[in-house]
Amino acid sequence: MSFRARVLLALFLNAVIALAAAFLARRAGVPELAALAIGLFAAVPFLLWSTGRLVHVVDFSLVALEDGLRAFRDGDFSMRLAATGGRRLSGVKALYNAVADILRAQRNDVYQKELLLDTILQRTPVGVVLVSTTDRIIYSNAAARELFASGGRLDGNRFSETLQQVAAPMREALDARADTIVNVGDETFHVSQRTFSLNTIEHRLVLVERLTAELRRQEIAVWKNAIRVINHELNNTIAPISSMIHTARIAQERPEHRHRLGEIYGTIEERLSFLRGFLESYAQFARLPAPKKERTAWQDILEDVRALYAFRAEGNPHETSMIDRAQMQQVLINLLKNAHESGSDPAEIVVAVHRATEGTIVRVLDRGRGMPDAVLRNALVPFYTTKPSGSGLGLPLCNEILEAHHGRLHVQAREGGGMAVTCWVP
Numbered sequence: 001m002s003f004r005a006r007v008l009l010a011l012f013l014n015a016v017i018a019l020a021a022a023f024l025a026r027r028a029g030v031p032e033l034a035a036l037a038i039g040l041f042a043a044v045p046f047l048l049w050s051t052g053r054l055v056h057v058v059d060f061s062l063v064a065l066e067d068g069l070r071a072f073r074d075g076d077f078s079m080r081l082a083a084t085g086g087r088r089l090s091g092v093k094a095l096y097n098a099v100a101d102i103l104r105a106q107r108n109d110v111y112q113k114e115l116l117l118d119t120i121l122q123r124t125p126v127g128v129v130l131v132s133t134t135d136r137i138i139y140s141n142a143a144a145r146e147l148f149a150s151g152g153r154l155d156g157n158r159f160s161e162t163l164q165q166v167a168a169p170m171r172e173a174l175d176a177r178a179d180t181i182v183n184v185g186d187e188t189f190h191v192s193q194r195t196f197s198l199n200t201i202e203h204r205l206v207l208v209e210r211l212t213a214e215l216r217r218q219e220i221a222v223w224k225n226a227i228r229v230i231n232h233e234l235n236n237t238i239a240p241i242s243s244m245i246h247t248a249r250i251a252q253e254r255p256e257h258r259h260r261l262g263e264i265y266g267t268i269e270e271r272l273s274f275l276r277g278f279l280e281s282y283a284q285f286a287r288l289p290a291p292k293k294e295r296t297a298w299q300d301i302l303e304d305v306r307a308l309y310a311f312r313a314e315g316n317p318h319e320t321s322m323i324d325r326a327q328m329q330q331v332l333i334n335l336l337k338n339a340h341e342s343g344s345d346p347a348e349i350v351v352a353v354h355r356a357t358e359g360t361i362v363r364v365l366d367r368g369r370g371m372p373d374a375v376l377r378n379a380l381v382p383f384y385t386t387k388p389s390g391s392g393l394g395l396p397l398c399n400e401i402l403e404a405h406h407g408r409l410h411v412q413a414r415e416g417g418g419m420a421v422t423c424w425v426p
Helices: 004-028 032-073 086-123 143-150 159-163 166-175 211-253 255-286 298-307 325-341 373-377 396-402
Strands: 125-131 136-141 182-183 187-198 201-210 294-297 312-315 318-321 350-356 359-363 408-413 417-426
Touching: 004 032, 004 201, 032 086, 032 294, 086 396, 125 143, 143 159, 143 201, 159 166, 166 182, 166 408, 187 373, 211 255, 294 298, 294 325, 294 396, 298 350, 318 325, 325 359, 325 396, 325 417, 396 408, 396 417
Parallel strands: 312 350
Antiparallel strands: 125 136, 125 201, 182 187, 182 408, 187 201, 294 318, 350 359, 359 417, 408 417
């Protein structure tokens, strides 16, 4: 019976009891108003009992629904309600049970996907760390634990405290909160960082990929390509020189053609000069001399370079370092050349010099096109270039010079566009 039918039946029975009592009172000679009062009074006990039963049914159903919704709040979708209490109440309970079945199925599906994702992340060689706004590590995979804690526990620790245990180059790269390439000893890493909202709360995702093996494969491939290019250029020069020498011999034997000897020798000299310059660009990278260090002010180096490329100086250019002046000039020339070729407004190109812990930091900033992720990964590989006329030696040569000074070089993307190349010199 529906709840509405129960209410109507209770009202009907109460009315029957009241009328019957009033009728009997009138038969006994009781006055009309008194008989009516007796009838109403006789119906009160049944009215209270029937009302209590109806309230009990509704209250019992509401308590059951409240318990079920409280279980939902706590993430428990296993509770079910008996579909009793009339058509309307049983329909509500059946609807609750259907919603519980759907939520439970969805939760199990999400759990299985999370389990699959965690299995994949735990087996990936890329270190993955998720940091909350309170600087707590809320997730880390096996590669991250091995990299940052030698296999120890990371979850729950403060990320800033964890960084104190890693090498200084890695710590600086992570503090920068941008995509960057960093060298730590003989290892090379690609650091990528993103921020995103999880449950309306901002989180920081840190990805650290070991590139050493990949870079070595890239270097082998690039060296093979360099050998092919050198062989191609040698053949392109030697073949016409051989032909022109043969032509010169013929002209030497025939007086009427001797006037062409000057033109032939000039062409041979031109080709040899081109070949000399071509090979010199490759040889420069291989025969980098040991730096001749002397106390030098960065202001002097900046003034030397300013004649070639425009830039804005910031920080404290009067800082001094024990460096090879000529080699550091070459570093800044290469970096400023890249900044200008990136399409950056010259007014946005900055060279900033700052005193740092146990050394000096020199940063070259621009607002150019930047580097795609694939190019950034190979930025320090010799002979790797995306420029039609590039040699692929600019950044690798800068890196070699800084390492010869026991320093280091970071290449990273800037927020808002452009690149930032950081040089640290002890």
